[in-house]
Amino acid sequence: MMNELIFYLLAGLVLGSSLAVLLIPNPMYATLSLVGNLLAVAGIYALLNAHFLAVVQVTVYAGAVMVLVLFVIMLINNRDFEARIPSKIYFFLASALVFLFLYILIPRLSSSGEASNVEGSVRSFGLLLFQDYVINFQIAGILLLAAMVGAIMIGRRSGD
Amino acid sequence: MDHYIILIIQVVFVLNLILGLASLCTWFERKASALIQDRVGANRAGAFYRGDNFLSKSASPFIRVLGKLGVINTLICDSVKGIMKEDFIPKGVNPILHASGPFLAALPVFVSFAVIPFAPDFTIPAFTFFSYDFGPYDIKMQLAPLDAGALFILAMGSIAVYGVAIAGFTGNNKFSFLGGLRAAAQMISYELAMGIALATAILVYGTTDIYAMVEAQKTVWGIIMMPIGFVILFITGLAETKRGPFDMPESESELVAGYFTEYSGMKFLLFWLGEFAEIALFSAVISLLFFGGWNIPFVTLPEGTIFGALLGHTILMTKIVFFCLLQIVIRWTIPRFRYDQLMNLGWKYLLPLSLVNLMGTAVVVLL
Structure with missing residues (x-):
C-alpha cells in the first residue's frame, strides 16, 4: 500500500x-x-x-x-x-522515432518479469556485472575511455 | 506498530544529535575564533542577569555563567534575531528558487545522517509495563541500514552543489554569482579525489556498509591501514564544507559573502546550520571509517547490551566532537588559498595521489 x-x-x-x-x-x-x-x-x-x-x-x-x-x-x-525549435519537420521526425521505439520496447518490457527477483545489494550487483555481463562492461569502459580522450582532444587549445 | 514508534524515537534522537553538534560548533566557532585572534568574544548577553522572582533568582548564577561563556549570545540571541529579520528577496528573482537555495544546501547533509550508525546494535530485553508485554527489540542505531551507505554520503554530497549554485544564481548580483560558480567548481573538483579515497576504504574493508566497516576495525584502526587515504579524505572534506583554508566561495575580502550575499534572516542561518551539520557529518564519517567508530584498541565492549551501546555511543561522540573542534581550529588558523592554488591542489596533487594510492591499496589487498 x-x-x-x-x-x-x-x-x-x-x-x-x-x-x-x-x-x-x-x-x-x-x-x-x-x-x-x-x-x-x-x-x-x-x-x-x-x-x-x-x-x-x-x-x-x-x-x-x-x-x-x-x-x-x-x-x-x-x-x-x-526555445528555438528550428522546424516542425524535426518535431514530427522525433515523435515518429519515439513511437517506433516504444512500439518495439513495450511488448518486450512486459514479458521480462524474472529480472525483479535479482537482489539489489552491491555484492550481487558486482557479481552480475563482473561475471555474466563482463564483456558488456569492458566494452562500455572502452567506449567511455574513447569519449574521454576525444573530449580532451576537442577541449585542448590548438597550438598546445 | 512498535517498529514505527522505535523509528520515530530514533529519528528524533538523531535530529537532536545533529542540532546539538551544530550548536556546539556554532558556539565554539565564536569563542575559539576570539581566543585565536586574541579577542574576548561573545560574553555579554545574560552575563549580568540577577532575576526578579524566586525561580529566576535561583537560576541566575547558572545563567550568568552561560552568559559569560557566550552561550546565550550565540545560541539564543542570534537565532531569535535570525527569525525576526526581514526576509529579503532580490528584485526579479523567482522566490521559490531563491528559497530552495538554502533548502537544497542543508537538506542533503541532514539526509546523509540516516546512514551513520551512532552506536553498536543492541537488544532491549523483553519487559512488562502496566501488564503489557514488550520486546525483545533488536535496535540498530542507524536510521537506514543501507548496503551502499558510504556511497550514499557521496551521492548526497554531490546534490548539495545545487543549493550553492542556485543560491549564487538567484542572488541576481555579480558577487553571489561568482561565489556560486567558485563553490560549484570547487565541490566538483574535490569530489573526485574524495570519491577515490572512499573507494580505497571500500577496497580495504571489502564492503560499502558503514556498520560493517566499523566492525572490521575491532583490532586495528583504519588510519593505520590507509594513512594516505585518510589525509586525502580529510583535505577534500575540508574543501567540501567550503571552510577552513578553502573558503574561496565566500571570501569576505573579495565577494562580500559569496553565494549567500543576498540572503537574510532564517535563510541565511540555514546555510550556516547546513555548514555546521556538514562539519558534524564529516567528523562522523572520519571517525567511523578511520578511527574505529566505537572501537578503541585493547578494549572489548560488552556486545548487544544497552550498556555496551551507551559506552560505544559515548566513545564515538567523543571522537566526533574532537574532529568538529579540530576543523574549526584549522579554519581559524590557516590562511585562505588563492584560487589557482586551490585548483592545482585538487587536480594536480590530490587526484593523482589518490589514484596511485588506490592502485597501491588494490595491489596490497590482492596480495
Whole structure:
C-alpha cells in the first residue's frame, strides 16, 4: 500500500518533470526539472530495492553531469537560446522515432518479469556485472575511455 | 506498530544529535575564533542577569555563567534575531528558487545522517509495563541500514552543489554569482579525489556498509591501514564544507559573502546550520571509517547490551566532537588559498595521489 503510494508519487514526478523539461522555455528551469526527473528515477530504483543503482544514478547523473550542464547554462546568457525549435519537420521526425521505439520496447518490457527477483545489494550487483555481463562492461569502459580522450582532444587549445 | 514508534524515537534522537553538534560548533566557532585572534568574544548577553522572582533568582548564577561563556549570545540571541529579520528577496528573482537555495544546501547533509550508525546494535530485553508485554527489540542505531551507505554520503554530497549554485544564481548580483560558480567548481573538483579515497576504504574493508566497516576495525584502526587515504579524505572534506583554508566561495575580502550575499534572516542561518551539520557529518564519517567508530584498541565492549551501546555511543561522540573542534581550529588558523592554488591542489596533487594510492591499496589487498 505504502509502496504503491510512493511509486505513483514518483511516477507522477518523473512524468511531470519530463514534460516540464520539454515545455519550459527558460533553460535554467528546464535543467532543474531534468535534475528533478533524474532524482525521481533514482527514487524508483530505491523503491525496487536497487539501492546501489539509485545511489550511482544520483552521483553520476544528478550530481556530476547535470551540475556541469547547470554550470554552462549559468555562464551563457539566457536570452541567447530561449526555445528555438528550428522546424516542425524535426518535431514530427522525433515523435515518429519515439513511437517506433516504444512500439518495439513495450511488448518486450512486459514479458521480462524474472529480472525483479535479482537482489539489489552491491555484492550481487558486482557479481552480475563482473561475471555474466563482463564483456558488456569492458566494452562500455572502452567506449567511455574513447569519449574521454576525444573530449580532451576537442577541449585542448590548438597550438598546445 | 512498535517498529514505527522505535523509528520515530530514533529519528528524533538523531535530529537532536545533529542540532546539538551544530550548536556546539556554532558556539565554539565564536569563542575559539576570539581566543585565536586574541579577542574576548561573545560574553555579554545574560552575563549580568540577577532575576526578579524566586525561580529566576535561583537560576541566575547558572545563567550568568552561560552568559559569560557566550552561550546565550550565540545560541539564543542570534537565532531569535535570525527569525525576526526581514526576509529579503532580490528584485526579479523567482522566490521559490531563491528559497530552495538554502533548502537544497542543508537538506542533503541532514539526509546523509540516516546512514551513520551512532552506536553498536543492541537488544532491549523483553519487559512488562502496566501488564503489557514488550520486546525483545533488536535496535540498530542507524536510521537506514543501507548496503551502499558510504556511497550514499557521496551521492548526497554531490546534490548539495545545487543549493550553492542556485543560491549564487538567484542572488541576481555579480558577487553571489561568482561565489556560486567558485563553490560549484570547487565541490566538483574535490569530489573526485574524495570519491577515490572512499573507494580505497571500500577496497580495504571489502564492503560499502558503514556498520560493517566499523566492525572490521575491532583490532586495528583504519588510519593505520590507509594513512594516505585518510589525509586525502580529510583535505577534500575540508574543501567540501567550503571552510577552513578553502573558503574561496565566500571570501569576505573579495565577494562580500559569496553565494549567500543576498540572503537574510532564517535563510541565511540555514546555510550556516547546513555548514555546521556538514562539519558534524564529516567528523562522523572520519571517525567511523578511520578511527574505529566505537572501537578503541585493547578494549572489548560488552556486545548487544544497552550498556555496551551507551559506552560505544559515548566513545564515538567523543571522537566526533574532537574532529568538529579540530576543523574549526584549522579554519581559524590557516590562511585562505588563492584560487589557482586551490585548483592545482585538487587536480594536480590530490587526484593523482589518490589514484596511485588506490592502485597501491588494490595491489596490497590482492596480495
